[in-house]
Amino acid sequence: MAEPEDGKRRSVTSNAESDQSGPDGSLDKAMQTEGSCLLRRMEICVSEAEKRSGRNAVSMQETFTVYLLETRSMEAIAEGLNPPPDCLWRRYSEFELLRNYLIVTYPYIVVPPLPEKRAEFVWHKLSADNMDPDFVERRRIGLENFLLRVASHPVLSNEEMLYHFLTKEHGWKEMVFETGFQAKADSRLRALNATFRVRSPHKRLVEMKHYSDGLQSHTSQLLRARTVSCYSSFSVNTNGPTVCMCLCSEWSAIEKEMGDGLQSAGHHMDAYATSIDDILEEEEHYADQLKEYLSYAEALRAVCRKHELSQFELEMASQDLVSKKQQREELATGMVRTFSLKGMTNKLFGQEAPEQREAKLNLLEELIAEGEEAVKEKTAECQEHAVKAWADILRFKDQKDKDLLEALISYALMQISMCKKGIQVWSNARECFLKM
Amino acid sequence: MSVGVPRGLASSGQKLITEILHPLSAAEEPMSPGPDVTAGADQEKQEPGLTNGAPVEISSPSSASVLLSRLQLDDELEADDQDPYGSTEARDLFVTVDDPKKHVSTMETYITYRVSTKTTRIEFDLPEYSVRRRYQDFDWLRTKLEDSQPTHLIPPLPEKFVMKGVVDRFSEEFVETRMKALDKFLKRVADHPVLSFNPHLNAFLTAKDLNKRQGLALLTKVGESVKHVAGGYKLRARPAEFCAMGEYLDTFSQKLGTIDRIAQRILKEQSEYLTELREYGAVYSSWAGSEEQLQRPLEGVAGCVTTSCGALEDLSDNMSQDFLPVLREYVLYIESMKNVLRKRDQVQAEYEGRLEAAVLRKQEDRTPIPVEVEKCQDKVECFNADLKADWERWQRNKRQDFKQLLTGMADKNINYYEKCQDAWESLITLLQEKQTEDKTSETN
Numbered sequence: 001m002a003e004p005e006d007g008k009r010r011s012v013t014s015n016a017e018s019d020q021s022g023p024d025g026s027l028d029k030a031m032q033t034e035g036s037c038l039l040r041r042m043e044i045c046v047s048e049a050e051k052r053s054g055r056n057a058v059s060m061q062e063t064f065t066v067y068l069l070e071t072r073s074m075e076a077i078a079e080g081l082n083p084p085p086d087c088l089w090r091r092y093s094e095f096e097l098l099r100n101y102l103i104v105t106y107p108y109i110v111v112p113p114l115p116e117k118r119a120e121f122v123w124h125k126l127s128a129d130n131m132d133p134d135f136v137e138r139r140r141i142g143l144e145n146f147l148l149r150v151a152s153h154p155v156l157s158n159e160e161m162l163y164h165f166l167t168k169e170h171g172w173k174e175m176v177f178e179t180g181f182q183a184k185a186d187s188r189l190r191a192l193n194a195t196f197r198v199r200s201p202h203k204r205l206v207e208m209k210h211y212s213d214g215l216q217s218h219t220s221q222l223l224r225a226r227t228v229s230c231y232s233s234f235s236v237n238t239n240g241p242t243v244c245m246c247l248c249s250e251w252s253a254i255e256k257e258m259g260d261g262l263q264s265a266g267h268h269m270d271a272y273a274t275s276i277d278d279i280l281e282e283e284e285h286y287a288d289q290l291k292e293y294l295s296y297a298e299a300l301r302a303v304c305r306k307h308e309l310s311q312f313e314l315e316m317a318s319q320d321l322v323s324k325k326q327q328r329e330e331l332a333t334g335m336v337r338t339f340s341l342k343g344m345t346n347k348l349f350g351q352e353a354p355e356q357r358e359a360k361l362n363l364l365e366e367l368i369a370e371g372e373e374a375v376k377e378k379t380a381e382c383q384e385h386a387v388k389a390w391a392d393i394l395r396f397k398d399q400k401d402k403d404l405l406e407a408l409i410s411y412a413l414m415q416i417s418m419c420k421k422g423i424q425v426w427s428n429a430r431e432c433f434l435k436m
Numbered sequence: 437m438s439v440g441v442p443r444g445l446a447s448s449g450q451k452l453i454t455e456i457l458h459p460l461s462a463a464e465e466p467m468s469p470g471p472d473v474t475a476g477a478d479q480e481k482q483e484p485g486l487t488n489g490a491p492v493e494i495s496s497p498s499s500a501s502v503l504l505s506r507l508q509l510d511d512e513l514e515a516d517d518q519d520p521y522g523s524t525e526a527r528d529l530f531v532t533v534d535d536p537k538k539h540v541s542t543m544e545t546y547i548t549y550r551v552s553t554k555t556t557r558i559e560f561d562l563p564e565y566s567v568r569r570r571y572q573d574f575d576w577l578r579t580k581l582e583d584s585q586p587t588h589l590i591p592p593l594p595e596k597f598v599m600k601g602v603v604d605r606f607s608e609e610f611v612e613t614r615m616k617a618l619d620k621f622l623k624r625v626a627d628h629p630v631l632s633f634n635p636h637l638n639a640f641l642t643a644k645d646l647n648k649r650q651g652l653a654l655l656t657k658v659g660e661s662v663k664h665v666a667g668g669y670k671l672r673a674r675p676a677e678f679c680a681m682g683e684y685l686d687t688f689s690q691k692l693g694t695i696d697r698i699a700q701r702i703l704k705e706q707s708e709y710l711t712e713l714r715e716y717g718a719v720y721s722s723w724a725g726s727e728e729q730l731q732r733p734l735e736g737v738a739g740c741v742t743t744s745c746g747a748l749e750d751l752s753d754n755m756s757q758d759f760l761p762v763l764r765e766y767v768l769y770i771e772s773m774k775n776v777l778r779k780r781d782q783v784q785a786e787y788e789g790r791l792e793a794a795v796l797r798k799q800e801d802r803t804p805i806p807v808e809v810e811k812c813q814d815k816v817e818c819f820n821a822d823l824k825a826d827w828e829r830w831q832r833n834k835r836q837d838f839k840q841l842l843t844g845m846a847d848k849n850i851n852y853y854e855k856c857q858d859a860w861e862s863l864i865t866l867l868q869e870k871q872t873e874d875k876t877s878e879t880n
Contacts, residue, residue: 211726214723214726215723215726218719218722218723218726221719222716222719222720222723225712225715225716225719265842401729401730401874402874404730404733405729405730405733405867405870405871405874406871408730408733408734408736408737408867409864409867409868409871411737412737412740412860412863412864412867413864415740415856415857415860416857416860416861416864419853419854419856419857419860420853420857422849422850422852422853423850423853423854423857426846426849426850426853427846427850429842429846430843430846430847430850433839433842433843433846434839434843436835436838436839436842
């Protein structure tokens with residue numbers, strides 16, 4: 001087994017556990033006052049996965065996986081009681097629903113990502129099968145990680161829907177839909193996908209957007225390169241041994257004297273090839289961490305984009321207000337500042353009746369009042385969004401630095417482990433050769 | 437273009453690497469060139485000098501070699517397992533090939549190598565020699581040895597012809613590989629109890645100018661099969677041991693071919709992997725540029741990947757420069773050995789043919805068996821004895837060579853992993869320090 005030493009591979013849960021244990025220094029002061037985080041009150045665990053079959057929405061038979069969600073009260077545990085956990089089963093799609101709800105409800109928060117929907121960046125499993133037990137197991141871990149991150153988030157952990165997700169097996173979906181978030185989600189999605197230009201962008205948020213693009217690009221490049229180089233690395237680490245084994249097996253059959261030495265060396269090489277498998281499982285874990293931050297990069301980008309959208313809507317509203325005020329001025333003074341068809345037709349065919357003008361003016365005044373209110377609201381909303389977003393981004397940055405440093409340490413340890421194994425196997429082989 | 441002292445005498449295959457000392461440890465000093473030695477090129481008589489000093493009366497070369505082989509066999513039976521050349525017999529002839537230099541003349545460009553000799557043998561006038569030889573000269577030597585010692589296995593030379601345009605004849609790698617093979621060839625000849633006393637070898641090692649010899653060589657060069665053996669006889673029954681030899685050589689040659697192909701494929705994969713690995717490292721560098729806290733850790737990882745690339749490159753170079761040449765040299769060796777086996781068959785066939793004819797004549801008219809037939813019998817017996825002795829020698833050499841080859845391969849691989857491990861371990865220290873720093877600054 002790989003030497004644990006002082007840098008043993010930490011399970012994904014431990015990232016959140018450190019939040020659990022004491023005051024999290026990385027939290028923004030403002031956030032801390034918003035309430036104690038859920039994870040301190042409740043122990044959460046996604047412990048198992050099971051296959052189910054049933055009929056879906058269009059009455060077709062389907063097979064799917066459900067995950068067992070277990071929760072226990074931290075208070076009870078602290079008191080030394082050992083209460084059995086409350087359990088319920090959830091599908092991946094329900095987790096997705098929760099996440100979508102959170103994204104729409106908290107547009108300024110970098111919402112933790114879910115494990116990938118389909119197996120991507122796969123190299124050693126020939127089929128990227130969602131039913132593959134390894135994939136399911138890694139997904140289970142990813143789902144637990146998602147819940148722990150959400151439940152320890154200073155803002156998200158207070159969300160009621162989260163609490164219900166963890167405790168209310170039936171009827172939760174209906175509750176979520178009743179909030180009407182779906183409509184908001186659809187319209188926001190459409191708007192976000194459209195291209196628009198903002199006149200006065202928020203400098204720091206734009207920088208963050210560029211950073212998120214870079215983060216996305218780098219993590220996905222590493223994952224893709226890994227797909228190729230991992231295979232190659234595997235083959236390179238076994239190539240020398242392969243040659244040896246070849247020599248040995250080919251040869252021991254026809255050599256009298258050298259036979260034994262060659263054969264035992266061959267056995268060592270064989271053992272080496274299988275031991276590499278363990279290490280490659282760890283490399284898989286490193287890939288999972290990269291994947292999480294690849295998704296996190298998308299979430300970060302979304303926050304920046306949403307602010308741009310708000311900003312854009314504000315600018316539109318302001319512009320609209322300005323043009324309405326202009327119209328009012330024109331009507332009031334009769335002076336046409338800008339060319340307009342109305343102005344031309346008025347000139348040509350004469351102006352309208354004073355009563356009509358009066359009505360128009362009144363309407364305009366109303367609209368202007370509404371518009372001013374809207375702009376005020378929108379400005380406040382935009383500013384609040386920016387402030388909250390920036391606070392969460394700072395929190396995210398600290399978390400990312402910590403997590404990725406940990407990941408790099410694990411990766412380095414894994415490389416060392418591989419080297420040690422390589423040295424050992426070749427030293428053993430060398431002993432065999434010397435005895436030949 | 438000077439390569440300097442060759443890295444260890446791995447090619448000698450006689451001792452453990454750790455025990456090998458460079459025989460010319462004062463190699464930096466210029467060697468005193470020997471005077472022209474005009475040993476007769478056609479001298480067939482040999483004067484085997486046994487190191488215990490007593491000269492032996494001999495009447496013909498064949499008997500001498502038999503005697504020598506028998507003595508040699510006795511020696512080797514007592515010899516230490518690790519020194520198959522007989523530690524009781526002190527080596528008295530040391531040769532080295534090194535210091536390649538390019539020569540440019542109006543007609544051609546070619547490389548010469550320095551051939552250094554150190555010896556206590558009385559056949560040599562001086563204890564030390566240093567001459568310059570080119571590949572052509574080695575080729576000449578080998579041909580002369582083959583012609584004059586047809587019953588012995590002559591070690592192979594590296595490939596003569598290289599496709600211009602495909603291989604750079606003057607690249608450092610090519611020259612170094614060829615030089616190592618030439619060194620090996622010469623050492624094998626020098627260590628052979630019979631071949632090392634061949635006057636052509638003497639000339640090769642000592643003569644300032646070999647040109648005359650080459651001219652002669654061209655004149656006297658005739659096909660091997662015609663020189664000693666009359667053709668046209670069919671072999672009746674080949675002794676079992678020689679059949680076994682032939683079979684072994686065929687199988688072995690096949691295996692070597694397979695391994696060569698596999699090794700080449702591996703080299704190709706390794707080079708592709710190297711390219712990918714470099715790109716992989718570059719991503720970490722690029723990422724580091726957009727990070728603050730993670731900049732140094734990411735650059736550290738990029739550095740480790742770069743180190744791994746360098747180490748892997750060294751490993752691949754070793755495979756192509758040390759491992760593959762040895763495989764290929766043995767393929768050549770096998771070819772020349774098969775030739776010798778064929779010659780032996782022909783000698784036996786001739787004897788059998790003549791004997792049969794003579795017996796028939798005797799039955800007809802009582803003509804006694806002619807002396808030539810007896811001479812043929814002698815030839816066959818000598819050939820068989822020489823061959824058997826050389827075969828044993830070859831097996832031992834082969835075992836040593838491959839043992840060294842595999843051990844060397846293991847060493848290089850261990851080296852590769854050690855380099856990588858060192859890099860990652862220094863990185864870990866840095867990263868873990870940073871992690872501790874960050875934790876303490878957090879709680880403050």
